[in-house]
Amino acid sequence: MRLMVYSHDAFGLGNIRRMLAICEHLLSEINNLSILLISGSPMLQGFRLPPGLDYIKLPCLNRGEIGKVSVKYLGTDVNETVKLRSDLILSAAVNFKPDLLMVDKKPYGLKNELQETIHYLNNSLPQTKLVLLLRDILDTPEKTVLEWQSQSYYEAVEKFYDRVLVVGMPEVFDVCRKYQFPTVIAHKTSYCGYIRRKAGSKSAELIRKELTISAEERLILVTPGGGQDGYNLIDTYLAGLDFFSKEGQFKIKSLVLCGPEMCASRRKSLFEKADNYPQVEMREFTDDLMSYIAAADAVVAMGGYNTVCEILSARKPATIVPRFKPSKEQLMRAARISRLGLCKMIHPQYLTPDTLANSLLSQLSFDRLTPKIQLDLNALPRISHYIGQLLSLKEQKSKVFYITSSHSESSNLVAALQ
Known part of the structure; x- marks a missing residue:
């Protein structure tokens, strides 16, 4: 069976990381499956x-x-670039002939670049199934409803899609x-729950040894995801390290992952x-x-979807600055x-070195939160x-179509011979 997956990826690493996790699980559970991933992520090759998964890289x-x-x-x-991307997607569908197309987030794709492919499948490969995958939250209801109305997404889902899968819980949103x-x-x-992230490839002990963290030290991991807009979070964290030193309560070791999409000048400054x-x-x-999250003390x-799922999968105390x-x-x-x-949050408008350091200190002091809900990670x-x-x-x-067609062709052949 052939599965084609579309992920437009115009900001950050979230979409491609989520779709890769889904693809990997599908390959492990469904026999004789081949997946062709169509993505604009600049980090896909990283x-x-x-095995069983290949990709076509769209212009970014x-x-x-x-x-x-x-x-x-x-x-x-x-x-011009959207037209190029649209043509590449259509060509892939024509030649790959997917049994199922899974679309991430936008029913017609980014700037409607998927529209021609969906119409082609509907007209020329009507047996192909279509699935729309939605994360738990897209945007505010006001903005999302307006977009879905103006882009005719409601009509597209009603007419073309066989199923909508939400990777979230109605109790959350x-x-x-x-x-x-x-x-x-x-x-x-269908609400599927959140995506549990599997354990990393290295043990926590190995990571802490790699980072030369002693038994009395606490490891804080700082990650702004793709990093394109993560400069202020990291800069604020670094400024708050002096606060830790004054407190003297913990010996802190920090691992900061800037993200591959942070601009070079800002990364150099940090x-x-x-x-x-x-x-x-x-x-x-x-x-x-996941290996580094598992090794961290905080x-x-x-607040990206994937990072939140990873933190909750590892059950780590976290301060989220969305x-x-x-x-x-x-x-x-x-x-x-x-x-x-399930976590602590600091609104970005109220983010200061002191508020961030205080939040982390409370979590390192085992001031753990009491969850009010059991999060579904299945x-x-x-x-x-x-x-x-x-x-x-x-x-x-x-198979029914093949048998019917074969019978019809056989009948025609017999009639021609007679």
């Missing part, structure tokens, strides 16, 4: 890919901090209700500031973040899981179940 687009889409590397305008899904779409929608703190190790990126992070523009997604997620007692097996069902249904219909 991840280890499992960038959403930026204000939400305006631009071309990241090529000297072409946006419309009720997507169907908040985003005003019509009854037809609500009936297609590395230079970190030179003043010998107990800080600066790195750009790791494709094994985590400082932004992004609040151009989308409110991270802010909404962090506020909700904070109210549910999204991956549920996604595999739903995808397996659709592929099985498609295979059965294909």
